[in-house]
Amino acid sequence: MAARQSASALGKGWKSSFRKNQSHTAVEASRRFSLTVSYAIHYAHFMNSLFSRCVIVASLLALGAATSSAQWTFSDSSRLRSPDYLLHGIKAIRDGDLFSSIRLDAAGLTSVARAVEGRDFVKAYQAWADYWGTKQQPRYIMHNYQLLLDTDVLMGYDDLRAYGAKHPDERDSILARAALVVKNVIRAWGDVVIDFGSRVNFNREVGQSGKYGFHYWGWSKPLNAAFVLTGDQTYLAKFDELFHRWYEQRNAITRGFPELDVVYYELGLGVRNRMFIEYYLLPYTNRPWQTHERMLKTVLGAARWLYELERWEGYRSGNWQIHGSYMLVQIALTFPEFKESEEWLRLGLQRLEEHREHDFFEDGGHLERAPRNYTLATYLSYRNLYFLLNAHTAQLDVAQRIRRSIGKTIDWWITMLAPTGEVPAINDSHRGLFPVYILQDGAEFFNKPEVYGVLRNLFGVSGSRARVTLPPFTSRHMPASGFTVMRTDWTREALYMNINYGKWNGAHTHNDLLDFEIYAYGKALAVDAGLGLTYDDPLYIPWYKSSRAHNMVVVNDRNMERETVEGENILWSSTPSLDYFAGEHRGYANLGVRHRRHIAFVKPRYWVVLDQIKCEKGGDTLSWYLHTPTRLVRFRGGYRSSTAPGILILPDTSELRSRTGKCTAASTDDLTPGKTQEIEWVAYDQQAAASSTREFSILLYPFKVGMPDVNFGRLAKEHFCVQGPSFRDDLYVPALAYDDGEIATDAVFLLIHREDGQAARFSLVNGTFVKVKGRMVWKSSIKTSAEGELND
Numbered sequence: 189m190a191a192r193q194s195a196s197a198l199g200k201g202w203k204s205s206f207r208k209n210q211s212h213t214a215v216e217a218s219r220r221f222s223l224t225v226s227y228a229i230h231y232a233h234f235m236n237s238l239f240s241r242c243v244i245v246a247s248l249l250a251l252g253a254a255t256s257s258a259q260w261t262f263s264d265s266s267r268l269r270s271p272d273y274l275l276h277g278i279k280a281i282r283d284g285d286l287f288s289s290i291r292l293d294a295a296g297l298t299s300v301a302r303a304v305e306g307r308d309f310v311k312a313y314q315a316w317a318d319y320w321g322t323k324q325q326p327r328y329i330m331h332n333y334q335l336l337l338d339t340d341v342l343m344g345y346d347d348l349r350a351y352g353a354k355h356p357d358e359r360d361s362i363l364a365r366a367a368l369v370v371k372n373v374i375r376a377w378g379d380v381v382i383d384f385g386s387r388v389n390f391n392r393e394v395g396q397s398g399k400y401g402f403h404y405w406g407w408s409k410p411l412n413a414a415f416v417l418t419g420d421q422t423y424l425a426k427f428d429e430l431f432h433r434w435y436e437q438r439n440a441i442t443r444g445f446p447e448l449d450v451v452y453y454e455l456g457l458g459v460r461n462r463m464f465i466e467y468y469l470l471p472y473t474n475r476p477w478q479t480h481e482r483m484l485k486t487v488l489g490a491a492r493w494l495y496e497l498e499r500w501e502g503y504r505s506g507n508w509q510i511h512g513s514y515m516l517v518q519i520a521l522t523f524p525e526f527k528e529s530e531e532w533l534r535l536g537l538q539r540l541e542e543h544r545e546h547d548f549f550e551d552g553g554h555l556e557r558a559p560r561n562y563t564l565a566t567y568l569s570y571r572n573l574y575f576l577l578n579a580h581t582a583q584l585d586v587a588q589r590i591r592r593s594i595g596k597t598i599d600w601w602i603t604m605l606a607p608t609g610e611v612p613a614i615n616d617s618h619r620g621l622f623p624v625y626i627l628q629d630g631a632e633f634f635n636k637p638e639v640y641g642v643l644r645n646l647f648g649v650s651g652s653r654a655r656v657t658l659p660p661f662t663s664r665h666m667p668a669s670g671f672t673v674m675r676t677d678w679t680r681e682a683l684y685m686n687i688n689y690g691k692w693n694g695a696h697t698h699n700d701l702l703d704f705e706i707y708a709y710g711k712a713l714a715v716d717a718g719l720g721l722t723y724d725d726p727l728y729i730p731w732y733k734s735s736r737a738h739n740m741v742v743v744n745d746r747n748m749e750r751e752t753v754e755g756e757n758i759l760w761s762s763t764p765s766l767d768y769f770a771g772e773h774r775g776y777a778n779l780g781v782r783h784r785r786h787i788a789f790v791k792p793r794y795w796v797v798l799d800q801i802k803c804e805k806g807g808d809t810l811s812w813y814l815h816t817p818t819r820l821v822r823f824r825g826g827y828r829s830s831t832a833p834g835i836l837i838l839p840d841t842s843e844l845r846s847r848t849g850k851c852t853a854a855s856t857d858d859l860t861p862g863k864t865q866e867i868e869w870v871a872y873d874q875q876a877a878a879s880s881t882r883e884f885s886i887l888l889y890p891f892k893v894g895m896p897d898v899n900f901g902r903l904a905k906e907h908f909c910v911q912g913p914s915f916r917d918d919l920y921v922p923a924l925a926y927d928d929g930e931i932a933t934d935a936v937f938l939l940i941h942r943e944d945g946q947a948a949r950f951s952l953v954n955g956t957f958v959k960v961k962g963r964m965v966w967k968s969s970i971k972t973s974a975e976g977e978l979n980d
Contacts (some may be wrong), residue, residue, distance in 0.1 A: 262496075262497075262500065262501070263500040263501060265500050266496045266497070266499075266500040266501070267496050268493065268496045268497065274452075277489075277492055278452070278489040278492050278493050279439050279452070279489060280439065281485045281488060281489060283309040283312075283481075284304075284307075284309075286481075286484055286485055286488065287300070287304045287309070287312060289488060289526055289527055289528065290525050290526060290527065291525055291526075291527055292304060294525055296319050296322075296323065297315075297316075297319060297525070299315035299318070299319070300312050300315040300316050300319060302315075303315050309481075310477060313477040313478070313480045313481045314477045316480050316484070317475065317477055317480050320468075320480065321471070325469075325522070325580075326576075326579035326580055327344070327345060327469045327470075328342045328343060328344055328345075328466070328469070328575070328576075328579065329342070329343060329344075329345055329348050329412060329413060329416050329466055330342055330409055330412070330413075330462065330463075330466060331343055331347075331348055331351065331413065331625075332409060332413075333358075333623045333624070333625040333626065334358060334361070334623070335358075335361055335362065335365060335410070336623060336861065337406045337409075338560070338561060338564050338565060338568075338861070339564070339568070339623045339625065339626060340462075340568050340572065341568065341571070341572070341625065341626070341629060342572045342575040342576070343575075345416045348413065348416050348417065349416065349417060352417050359417055362410050362413045362414055362417065363410075363414050363417065363418070365410040366410035366411050366413070366414035366423055369407065369408065369410060369411055369426065369430075370411075370422060370423070370426045371383075372384040372385060372386070372387070372388050374388065374407050375407050376392070376394045376398065376401070376402040376407060377394045377395060377398035377399075377401040377402050377722065378395075378398065378401070378721045378722040378724070378862065379721060379862070380394055380395065380398060382394070387433065388430060388433055388434075389437075390402075390403070390433065390434050390437045390438070390441060391437055391440065391441050391442060395722070395724045396444045396445075396724060397444065397722065397723050397724050398722065398724055399441075399443075399444055399450060400444070400448075400450055400455075400456065401722070403441070403450050403451060403456055403460060404455075404456060404459045404460055405434075405459070405460045405463045405464075406459070406463075408427060408430065408463050408467075409463060411423045411424070411426055411427045411467075412424075412427065412463065412466050412467055412470060415470055416470070421472065421473060421474070424467065424470055424472035424475075425472070425474060427467045427472075428467075428472060428474075428475060428476075428479055431464065431467070431479065431482070431483075432478070432479070432482065435482045435486065438451050439451070452493055454494065454497055454508050454509065454511065454512040455508050455511055455512070457490045457493060457494055457512065457515060458494065458508075458511030458512040458513075458514060458515040459511055459515075461486070461487060461490050461515050461518070461519065462515070462518070464483065464486060464487070465487070465518060465519070465522055468483050469522075484523075487519050487522075487523060488523075488526060490515065490519065491515070491516055491519045491520070491526070491528065491529075491532050492528070494512045494513075494515060494516050494532075494536075495516060495528070495531070495532055495535060497512060498512060498513055498516060498535055498536065498539050499535055503539060503542045503543075503546070505543075505546065505547055505555060505693075506547070506555070506556060506693075506694060507547075507554075507556065507562050507565050507566050507569075509539055509543065510539075510540065510543050510547070510565075510566055510569050511565075511569065512539075513535075513536040513537075513539035513540045513543070514536070514540065514569050514572075514573060515536075516532045516533070516535060516536030516539075517532070517533055517536035517537060517540065517573065517576065518576060519532060520532040520533035520536065521533065521576055521577075521580045521582060533582070533583075537583055537586055540569075540570075540573060540586075541586065541589070543566075544570060544589070544590065544593060544594070547566065548566075548593070548594070548596070548597065549666075549668035549669040550596075550668045551596065551599075551600055551666040551668045551669050552595075552596030552597040552598070552599050552600030552601075552669075553597070553600045553666065553668065553669025553670075553671065554566050554567070554597070554669075555693050556615070556616075556693050556694065556696050557614070557615050557669060557670065557671075557690050557691075557693055557696070557697065558614065558615045558616045558617035558696055559601070559604050559611050559612050559614055559615075559617045560611045560613075560617045560618050560619075560620065560622070560861065561616060561617045561618060561719075562616070562617070562696060563597065563600075563601070563617075564623075564626070567594060567597045568626075570590050570594045571590075571594065571629070571630075571633065573586075573587075573590060574587050574590045574591060574594075574633075591633075591634070594634075595630070595633070595634030595636065597630075598627070598630040598631070598634055598636055598639060599636075599659075600666070600669065601622065601627070602627070602638070602639060602642045602659060603659075603661070603664045603666065603671075603673050604671065604673060604686060605622055605642065605646060606684055606686075606705070606707045606712070607646060607675075607679065607680045607681065607682040607684050607707050607708075607710065608621075608646070608680060608707060608710060608711075608712070609621050609622060609646045609647050609680075610622070610707075610712070610856070610859060612686050612705055612716065613715065613716050613717070613718025613719060613853070613854035614671075614686070614688055614698075614705075614716055614718070615688075615696055615697050615698050616696035616697075616698070616719050617718065617719060618718065618719055618854060618861035618862050619715075619718050619854035619855065619856065619859070619861070620854075620859045620860060620861035620862075620863075621647075621859045624643065624647055624649055627639050627642070627643055628643065628649070631643075637655050637656055637657050638657045638658055638659045638660070640656040640657075641656050641657050641658035641659070641678065642658070642659065642678065644656060645658070645678045645679055645680065646678070646680055658678045659678065662675040662676065662677055662678065662682075663675050663762045663767050663789075665760040665762070665769075667758060667760075669690055670688065670689050670690015670691060670754065670755065671686060671687065671688060671689075671690065672686070672687045672689070672760060672769055673685070673686050673687075674686075674687075674762075674767040674769070674787075674789040674795075676791055676792045677792075680710045681708075681709050681710055681892075682707075682708070683706075683707075683708045683709075683789075683791070683792055683793075683890060684706065684707040684708065685704050685705065685706050685707075685787070685789065685795060686704060686705050687702065687703070687704045687769055687787065688700060688701065688702070688703050688704070688716075689701055689702055689754065689755025689758065689771050689773070690754060690755065691754045692750050692751045692752070692753070692754070697750060698716075698732070698733045698734075698737075698738065698750075699733055699734055699735045699738075699747040699748050699750045699775075700716075700735055700737075700738035700740055700748070700750075701740065701748065701750070701753065701754070701755055701773040701775055702740055702741075702755060702771055702772075702773060702783070702785040703716065703738040703739045703740040704739050704787070705739070706795070706835065706888060706890070708833060708835070708890030708892075709832075709833035709890060709891075709892040710833065711818075711833040711834075711856075712816075712817050712856040713816055713817075713818060713829070713833070713834065713835040713890055714739055714814055714815065714816050714835065714888070715739075715815055715816065715817060715853055715854070715856060715867070716737070716738055716739070716815070716853070716854070717731065717732050717737035717738065717815065717851065717852070717853040717854065718732065718853055718854025718864075719732055719854060719862075720732060720852075720862070720864060721862035721863075721864070722862075727852060731851065731852065732852075733747075734747055735747045735748050735775075736811070736813055736871075737815070737851065737853075738813065738815075739813055739814050739815060740813060741783055741785070741799050741801060741810060741811065741812050741813075741884065742810075742811045742813060743776045743779055743781050743808050743809070743810060743811075743876075744779070744808055744809050745809070745811065746776075746779075748773075748775030748776055749774075749775050749776070749777070749778060750775060753773050753774050753775045753777075754773070755771040755772070755773055756771065756772050756773060756774070757770075757771060757772050757784075758770070758771040759771070759936065759953070759954065761937075761953040761954065761973040762973075763951055763973060763974070763975045764791070764975065765790070765791055765939070765941065765949065765951045765975050766788065766789065766790060766791065766939050766951035766953075766975065767788075767789035767791065768786075768787070768788050768789070768936075768937050768953045768973075769786075769787045770784065770785065770786045770787070770936070770937075771784070771785060772784035772785070779805075779808055780803060780804030780805050781801060781802065781803055781804070781808065781810075781876070782801070782802045783799065783800070783801050783802075784799070784800045784801075784802075785797065785798070785799050785800075786798040786799075786800075786921055786937070788919060788937060788939065790910070790917055790919075790939060790941070793889065793912075794887060794888060794889040794890070794898075794910065795887075795888040795889075796885065796886070796887055796888070796900075796908065796910065796919060797884070797885070797886050797888060798883065798884070798885045798908075798921055799812060799883060799884040799885075800881055800882075800883050801876070801881065801882045801883070801884075802880075802881050803876035803877060803878065803879075803880055803881070803882060804878065804879065805876065805878050806875065806876055806877045806878040806880075807875065807876060808875070808876040809873055809874075809875060809876075810873065810874050810875070810876055810882055810884075811871045811872070811873050812871060812872040812873075812884040812886065813869060813870075813871050814837060814869065814870055814871075814888075815851065815853060815867055815868070815869040816829070816835065816867060816868055816869070816870075817853070817856045817857070817865065817867045817868075818830070818831070818834050818835065818868070819831070819868060820837075820848060820868050820870060823836065823838070823895075824838065824842070825838065825839060825841065825842030825844075826838035826839055826886075826887075827846075827848070827870050828891075828895065829891075832891055832892060832893050832894060832895075833890065833891065833892050833893075834890070834891055835888060835889065835890050835891070836887065836888070836889040836890075836891060836895075836896060836898065837870060837886060837887075837888060838886065838887040838889065838898070838900045839872060839884065839885065839886045839887075839900075840885040840886070840887075840900055840901050840902040840908060841902070844872040844873065844874060844884075845872065845873045845874070846870060846871065846872050846873070847870070847871045847873065848868060848869065848870050848871075849868070849869055849871075850866050850867065850868055850869070851866070851867060851868075851869055852864050852865070852866060852867075853865065853867045872884060872886070885902060885908060887900035887910060889910075896912065897912060897913050898910065898911070898912045899911045899912075903918075904928065906920055906921050906922045906923065906926060907919070907920055907928065908920075908921070914943060914944045915941065915942060915943045915944070916941075916942045917939060917940070917941050917942075918931075918939070918940040919937070919938070919939055920933065920935075920937065920938040920939075920940075921936075921937055922934075922935070922936070922938075926938075927959075929961075930960070930961060931958070931959070931960060932957075932958070932959040932962075933952065933955050933957060933958045933959070934955050934956055934957060934971075935952035935953055935954060935955025935956075935958070936953045936954040936955065937952065937953040937954075938950065938951075938952045938953075938955070938958065939951040939952070940978060947977045947978070947979070948977070948978035948979075949975060949976065949977055949978060950965070950966065950975060950976065950977075950978050951973075951974075951975035952966075952973060952974055952975070953973045954971045954972070954973060955968070955971060955972070955973075955974075956968045956969070956970065956971055956972075958978075960978065965978055965979060
């Protein structure tokens, strides 16, 4: 029969719910970003926000900085500039054009070719359906640990069934979520749950950025997983229904931002099609021929759009292009029948190799410097790419390069993990327990037995290996990614501090430098504000990203200039008794202010933070901020937590003015990523004076039970003392060579520790000698860090 029905004009006999909306809208030009623009977003929980030429829209995250390199059009050579190509090559592909893009002379496609030759496209799609049902190819499913959408791990069907049998609570959660989707009750975006009633409206407004997140289709994953776990075709029938409903509406979706199409843009195409492909690989017995038509046109259009973008706009740092290039590779591997697949595969792998080489620091951190959200998204893209390449036995040299390099990110994560198992809420990153399954998977994948030691100690999870070790480090300096961690040990009771001083890398970077977080005795004691649930949170720009939401020195409660500054003149030293960090930044140079921060971790008891602020002019207010989830009460000249475990915040003088207040921060009570809670803050203030250096010197003393009987004071300009019932520590921070008649040294920092019943000890940083009352007690021919008995 010559009569033809296509997905662009379905016959009258097809279900009314699949009526086609024939209107086609022209694609507005998307932005193009150069190498200097942070083009970053994570698909699982949040949608990107857009850069509005001059200002960042308050309700969402900007894609990039206000630079002249941000473009509003595609490159001249890109076919995405052609309305005809956009319409007929991508958005509304005609049947004849679709089949002309397929290698119809390939094995198994004879019946398809014959039907196409007779212009019987219905029969051609039916023949393709027969071919697809018998085609031998890898089949896989995406597993999300505890339904957390940023934990995408590809695995075989049997692996998911085995996991479900071992973790019945997670299996039940998948089935419960899938049952809701079957009823059109969908967790569309963040914590927004919508009961759509009888039909899902894909043009539903779900928040300004939430609408884009809704079209990632992450909410559909439980349908595919539920079928694999149960074999119940109901779940596939629902996915098929929803896919058709979306297809009918896709070219009429209104957008929140004129410059960004909801459907046809890099991140949406790079993410949504993962679920489509996984569904298409599953054996739905009642799949109509129209699904094959629409699926082929969907993935062909997606690959063509992504190819044009990745080819002509070049390498662009950040995770957007990783997701887009990953999808080019996945479509090419899944549909080698397309004539363009070979080129899609080549270009997709080229871009992914460029990102693997340039977007990850030598220490394993990711350039967007968000410990959970964007590091997790990019790491898993490569982990899953390795899975795909091996499953398809394709480009195994690329797979091996991934295996040799991406494992560094596992080391970076276990460094950054708080003793409670939380991942720090730094920059655009949620706090929360780190997904155990990701660490277990990485430990096996990269053969890292020390990860099992961390899992055992911090999470209480037993490893599957007989040989379980702990990392060879506790404290670790990571200047490449701009983080340093001080830690006493690998127990949940450990004292821990992370310090942030890295480069600005796009709008995911907050307005903070030389700030820190502290955990001790199993509790968070000083924390970063982190991030709300989504970028639609009205506090995102005015609070979460602000300088005063971080544990740092702030001038006039203004945001620092962040884009062009980073930590400078960094100094790091670590010995068994002392960790020492120092650095400075020029973030308030426009106000004539330069800040240097010294942090001494006297293990295993406390930190002393010394801030030196050079001021060119007077009148500015300098404020030292600390945010804590504990309740604060006045104590001597400072503050302490009202209950234990807690922290003592004690300046060396009671003359500083102080303020306290409450604010919102990433939760440390409910460790579900995205949860927030009200916490307290304290600020110490002083006025700047022209041509002077102001200082804050503050003791941060965690306590496990009761209240520590500890005193802190300044004995001279460069000499501080911390004294407890059984010890006395003298800390020297000389600007130059130091000699007060009692102690002489050329070290940058010197600690002299006296403990009841023990010999006095010293620890020094970058020095060549120590003298006590004129007697040389230690000497070196080169500047070094050292410690030993004082013998004074």
